[in-house]
Amino acid sequence: MSRRGFLAASAGTAAALGLAASPARAAGGRRPFGRHGSPAARLTPRTLYVDPLGRGDHTCVGDAVAAAAGSGWTLVLAAGSYRERVVLDATRTDATWIGATGDPRDVVIVHDTAAGTPKPGGGVHGTTGSATTTLQADGFTARWITFANDWLRADHPDVTGTQAVAVKVQGDRSAFHHCRFLGHQDTLYADSLALTAFARQYYADCYAEGDVDFVFGRATAVYERCHFRTLNRTDLAAAPYGFVFAPSTAAANPSGYLVVRSRISSGAPDAAYKLARPWVPSSDATARPSLVVRDTRLGAGIDAAAPYANMSASFPWQSQRFAEYRNSGPGARVTVPENRPQLTPEQARSVSRAAYLGDWEPWRGEC
Numbered sequence: 001m002s003r004r005g006f007l008a009a010s011a012g013t014a015a016a017l018g019l020a021a022s023p024a025r026a027a028g029g030r031r032p033f034g035r036h037g038s039p040a041a042r043l044t045p046r047t048l049y050v051d052p053l054g055r056g057d058h059t060c061v062g063d064a065v066a067a068a069a070g071s072g073w074t075l076v077l078a079a080g081s082y083r084e085r086v087v088l089d090a091t092r093t094d095a096t097w098i099g100a101t102g103d104p105r106d107v108v109i110v111h112d113t114a115a116g117t118p119k120p121g122g123g124v125h126g127t128t129g130s131a132t133t134t135l136q137a138d139g140f141t142a143r144w145i146t147f148a149n150d151w152l153r154a155d156h157p158d159v160t161g162t163q164a165v166a167v168k169v170q171g172d173r174s175a176f177h178h179c180r181f182l183g184h185q186d187t188l189y190a191d192s193l194a195l196t197a198f199a200r201q202y203y204a205d206c207y208a209e210g211d212v213d214f215v216f217g218r219a220t221a222v223y224e225r226c227h228f229r230t231l232n233r234t235d236l237a238a239a240p241y242g243f244v245f246a247p248s249t250a251a252a253n254p255s256g257y258l259v260v261r262s263r264i265s266s267g268a269p270d271a272a273y274k275l276a277r278p279w280v281p282s283s284d285a286t287a288r289p290s291l292v293v294r295d296t297r298l299g300a301g302i303d304a305a306a307p308y309a310n311m312s313a314s315f316p317w318q319s320q321r322f323a324e325y326r327n328s329g330p331g332a333r334v335t336v337p338e339n340r341p342q343l344t345p346e347q348a349r350s351v352s353r354a355a356y357l358g359d360w361e362p363w364r365g366e367c
Contacts (some may be wrong), residue, residue, distance in 0.1 A: 013242040032056070032078035033100045043303065044074065051078035061097075061109055062086045074098065074265035077145065079106040090136040090171070090193065099144030104180045109133055110148040115186075118149070124161055127186055129163040136193060138171040141362075148182035153235060162212075164187045169219065171315045174201045175362040181208040183324025184231065185242075190257070191217035195284050198253050202353070202362040213246035216279055218287065220255045223262055224363070230266040230273045230301050240309065241268050244302075249290040249321070253288075255356045256290025256321065264331065266301020275331070276322060280315040290321035292343070292351050302331025306339050325351070 032051050039057055049056030050064045058064040061082050064075050071093040078100050086109060088095060099107035111132040117125050128134075139209045151164040166181050168189040181188040187210035190347040192199035201221040208215055209229040233241045244264060249256030266273060275298065278289035298304075308317040324332070325343040334340045343351060353363065 008283035027187040033076050034102070036076040044087055046072050047074045049076050049078070050082075052080035052082065053078070060084050065092065068092060068095065071095075071139075074152075076100050077107045079341065080358040081108045081110060083110055083211055085111045085132055087134045087142065090138070092137045093171075094139035095137060096141045097143070097145055102144050102178075104144045104146045104178055107144065108146040109150055110150055110182075112149065112151040113164065114149075114151045114156065114159055114161055115163040117154075126161070127163040127165060127189075128168060130163055130186075131168040131189065133167045133274050134170070135174060136170045138173055140171050140174045141177070142175070142179050143177045145177065145351070146180040146182060149179075149184075149187070150182075151184075153184065169201055169217075170198070170199060172199045173360050173362070174199065175280060176201075176203045179203075179206045181206065182353055183210050183214065185210060185212040185214065186216060187214040189217050190215065190219040192219055195250055196252075198250070198255075200357050200360055202357060202360075204363060211242035213243050213277070213279065215244060215248035215257070218248040218250055218253070218256075218284075220249075220253060220356055221257050222352060222356050223257070223259045226259070226262040228259075228262065228264045230264070230268050231271075232266075232268040235243065239269070239272040239297060240274050240303065241272045243274045243277045243309065245291050245293075246279040246311065247289040247291050248281050248284065249285050250284060251286045251288040253290070257292070257355050258351065258353065259291075259293040259296055259357040260353065262293075263294050263299070263329075264302060265299045268301050270300040270330075271303040271305075272350075273301050273303065274309045275302050276317075277309045277311045278317050278320040278322070279311055288320055292323050292325070293327060294343070294348065294351065296326035296327050297329040297330075298327055298331030300330040304331050305335050307331070308339065317352040323347075323351075 048064045074096045113130045115127045147167040149164040149166040162184040166183040166187045170193045199219045201219045203223045206226045247256045280287045323341045325348045
């Protein structure tokens with residue numbers, strides 16, 4: 001099944017994962033905004049309602065964002081597929097986007113732009129410019145929404161820039177609860193606005209899938225109880241098919257990516273994927289990528305003997321900040337100890353969501 005097919009049922013794995021959308025909710029029902037009010041009964045003066053069928057304040061997310069200038073706005077999105085590109089700029093702080101049905105399969109923000117897609121005025125979009133949704137503001141929260149990029153390599157054999165970002169997150173205190181991130185290469189770009197900005201991000205009970213570096217960037221990001229799935233590839237004759245994580249943490253930042261109590265599954269052959277590789281971008285040659293994966297189940301799709309690889313020989317993964325602790329599953333077997341750096345119990349006590357996120361506690365309260 002194609003990437004576009006996943007928007008109704010996930011990339012060939014819908015039956016196994018139970019990801020088929022609800023026809024009743026997708027049709028909208030008589031209460032398209034559920035328990036979250038309506039234009040006639042707003043929960044707050046700063047709540048806007050979005051519905052592609054015209055029963056809200058706006059029919060597309062971008063128009064609602066444009067109307068919600070300043071801080072503290074909530075957008076409630078009715079079921080539907082919103083085919084558009086959206087930017088939440090840095091001035092629109094403390095925004096909340098809610099999928100009205102409580103099921104992320106029903107509310108999808110999607111586009112089909114890649115890094116190598118030509119721009120109307122010349123040139124190409126580049127990785128950052130490929131993002132379906134760009135979130136720059138501090139204090140952003142999303143619940144029950146799918147962020148997707150359904151650009152397909154097979155449809156564009158002439159394009160070499162195949163990065164296609166579903167969402168680029170740059171703001172501090174950005175939280176995602178029960179969201180999905182769908183794409184192939186560079187799906188979830190967890191980043192910051194500047195090299196010196198240590199943006200904290202929290203992903204809880206989320207689902208992300210892809211093939212090459214599909215969770216990447218320099219944010220301080222905690223992924224808790226998340227499900228990462230690697231896709232099968234028919235365009236490659238041999239492994240590795242790709243890499244789940246590619247952090248680019250600044251050297252001055254003590255905390256990069258933390259994956260905790262999560263799982264990694266695969267639609268690809270056993271050992272076809274690496275767990276991670278470090279990204280040291282040309283914009284920050286001093287970066288020291290940081291990744292800790294702990295208390296997580298690694299499926300057979302991860303190469304247990306050699307789970308890490310280099311993106312560049314100049315920056316070997318062994319010189320970066322990669323570690324694991326108390327992982328399980330066939331992809332977590334330690335068969336070559338020097339290839340699986342492990343935290344000691346004492347070190348592990350200081351590697352927690354609280355240590356990474358400080359005084360910000362996005363896991364508290366109703367989600």
